[in-house]
Amino acid sequence: MSTRLVTFVLDRGLYGVDVTAVREVLRGLPTTRVPLAPAGLAGLVNLRGEVLATVDLRQRLGLPPREEDAEPMLVVTHGRSESDALLVDRIGEVVDVGDLPLLPPPETLDGPARPLIVGCYPLPDQLLLALDVEHLAPA
Numbered sequence: 001m002s003t004r005l006v007t008f009v010l011d012r013g014l015y016g017v018d019v020t021a022v023r024e025v026l027r028g029l030p031t032t033r034v035p036l037a038p039a040g041l042a043g044l045v046n047l048r049g050e051v052l053a054t055v056d057l058r059q060r061l062g063l064p065p066r067e068e069d070a071e072p073m074l075v076v077t078h079g080r081s082e083s084d085a086l087l088v089d090r091i092g093e094v095v096d097v098g099d100l101p102l103l104p105p106p107e108t109l110d111g112p113a114r115p116l117i118v119g120c121y122p123l124p125d126q127l128l129l130a131l132d133v134e135h136l137a138p139a
Contacts, residue, residue: 002096002098003018003096003102004096005095005130006019007093007095007128008075008089009088009090009092010061010088010089011058011063013063014123014128015057015128015129015130016092016130017077017130018130018133021133023076023078026047026074028074028087029045029046029085030045031044038138040138041055041138042055045074045085047085050083052084053085053137054084055084056087057136058089060136061112062112062113066089074086075091082137084137095123097121100121100122101121102118102120102121104119105118116132117130118131
């Protein structure tokens with residue numbers, strides 16, 4: 001069975017999550033901030049009556065904050081126990097990584113991103129970092 005990833009851009013990096021873990025992709029919805037929320041939790045969104053935690057992936061991965069006027073996109077994922085909305089800069093394509101090897105995360109990758117990345121796929125023009133959907137939401 002071929003592996004397919006929904007890709008998105010954060011800062012200038014290309015990231016992806018398994019297509020089977022993605023429910024839908026949306027333009028930014030109004031987010032309600034939560035007092036005393038853990039770092040990386042941007043707030044909550046109401047998606048057709050379902051309240052979802054909104055994860056700021058830039059913060060979770062240790063990337064610089066997005067521009068104030070930039071409208072993020074949401075990748076709604078479903079893990080084993082719950083759904084989350086991931087804030088991303090831009091949506092990419094669904095990429096079939098086929099027989100490409102899943103390599104370990106690059107040695108230069110450190111900080112908060114390292115435990116969230118399961119590996120990387122070498123694409124012709126850049127590296128695709130595969131994220132672990134189960135561990136993206138802050139504890």
